[in-house]
Amino acid sequence: MSATPAVEAIDLVKKFGDTTAVDGVSFVVPEGSVLGLLGPNGAGKTTLVRMLTTLSVPTSGTGRVAGHDIIKEPDAVRRSMGLTGQAATVDEHLTGRENLKLIGRLYGLPKKYIKETSEGLLERFSLTDAGDRTAKTYSGGMRRRLDLAVSLIAAPPVLFLDEPTTGLDPRSRTELWEVLRGLVREGTTLLLTTQYLEEADQLANEIIVIDKGKIIASGTPNQLKDQAGEAAVVLTLTHASDLESAEALMRAHSAEVYVDRAARRLTAKASGLGDMSRIGNAFDTSGIAVDDLGLKRPSLDDVFLHLTGHRAETGDETSTEKMDGALS
Numbered sequence: 029m030s031a032t033p034a035v036e037a038i039d040l041v042k043k044f045g046d047t048t049a050v051d052g053v054s055f056v057v058p059e060g061s062v063l064g065l066l067g068p069n070g071a072g073k074t075t076l077v078r079m080l081t082t083l084s085v086p087t088s089g090t091g092r093v094a095g096h097d098i099i100k101e102p103d104a105v106r107r108s109m110g111l112t113g114q115a116a117t118v119d120e121h122l123t124g125r126e127n128l129k130l131i132g133r134l135y136g137l138p139k140k141y142i143k144e145t146s147e148g149l150l151e152r153f154s155l156t157d158a159g160d161r162t163a164k165t166y167s168g169g170m171r172r173r174l175d176l177a178v179s180l181i182a183a184p185p186v187l188f189l190d191e192p193t194t195g196l197d198p199r200s201r202t203e204l205w206e207v208l209r210g211l212v213r214e215g216t217t218l219l220l221t222t223q224y225l226e227e228a229d230q231l232a233n234e235i236i237v238i239d240k241g242k243i244i245a246s247g248t249p250n251q252l253k254d255q256a257g258e259a260a261v262v263l264t265l266t267h268a269s270d271l272e273s274a275e276a277l278m279r280a281h282s283a284e285v286y287v288d289r290a291a292r293r294l295t296a297k298a299s300g301l302g303d304m305s306r307i308g309n310a311f312d313t314s315g316i317a318v319d320d321l322g323l324k325r326p327s328l329d330d331v332f333l334h335l336t337g338h339r340a341e342t343g344d345e346t347s348t349e350k351m352d353g354a355l356s
């Protein structure tokens with residue numbers, strides 16, 4: 029393993045008039061790892077990716093990709109990376125195979141290499157059969173996969189993915205995660221942005237949470253969850269009539285107990301499995317019937333709320349501020 033990080037952001041700042049979209053962001057992504065940039069709409073994720081991929085010039089600060097400076101060596105940076113932007117960039121009027129060929133030619137790759145690599149990529153993204161259909165006949169998930177395939181044609185060691193699964197159904201999302209894990213196994217470094225806490229949790233070794241252009245937290249998924257508080261024992265009663273006695277029993281084992289009457293559920297702060305088994309035993313001997321008993325760690329959703337005071341995922345609301353347009 030070389031000591032050169034795959035990606036470095038060095039005090040990056042980007043201003044658009046009065047708006048500071050990115051406000052002094054620094055981080056390092058070691059080779060072969062996955063960094064998840066997590067943040068809500070307008071946090072500055074796309075702006076960061078655009079600067080690191082040389083599509084946008086920083087107001088100040090700089091960055092390096094595979095050791096190349098994004099300002100001084102943009103060509104070398106482009107040769108070391110692939111990018112799947114937030115908006116689909118495939119040409120709708122071309123077939124899957126033609127899209128791959130077009131980008132391969134733009135990279136100046138040899139014809140034979142393009143042909144062989146394209147087939148491999150179509151296979152890997154389950155697009156072999158659809159390869160001769162125009163992209164406009166593809167579903168959203170297929171387009172996303174073709175987008176990804178296209179960004180891999182030159183086999184870049186570093187891949188930037190801007191919200192790779194936004195708009196996909198849960199199944200396509202899980203499938204794409206599998207493909208991305210495969211790339212990581214083969215040594216590709218990933219920097220992905222996401223608004224989905226679960227996605228960062230599933231894929232990233234390291235997560236950076238950004239809000240309003242600034243890093244507000246970073247760490248492994250588990251470290252972030254630990255910051256949001258302790259674990260809790262969650263117990264669901266069989267009979268609502270047991271709620272009072274169950275609460276009393278819980279209070280004997282935990283200082284903080286919450287009762288959700290409608291759900292017949294009691295939640296108690298706990299330090300771990302020991303607490304859970306003690307509470308379980310207590311209910312066992314008391315004879316109070318229990319439907320379900322479990323230990324719940326804080327979710328990244330809890331983390332986000334804890335850090336920012338607002339939720340990361342705001343329902344179906346989508347950004348209406350796409351002034352920057354699509355990545356191309």
Ligand SMILES: Nc1ncnc2c1ncn2[C@@H]1O[C@H](COP(=O)(O)OP(=O)(O)OP(=O)(O)O)[C@@H](O)[C@H]1O
Nearest residue numbers: 044049068069070071072073074075347349351352
């Ligand atoms: N070209 C531009 N001109 C003016 N303001 C811009 C431009 N591009 C981005 N911004 C602003 O910069 C901020 C960060 O935008 P950015 O697109 O980086 O956020 P994001 O985290 O990618 O959001 P989303 O999750 O919605 O894609 C927003 O306030 C946005 O309106």
Ligand SMILES: [Mg+2]
Nearest residue numbers: 073074075114
């Ligand atoms: Mg964006």
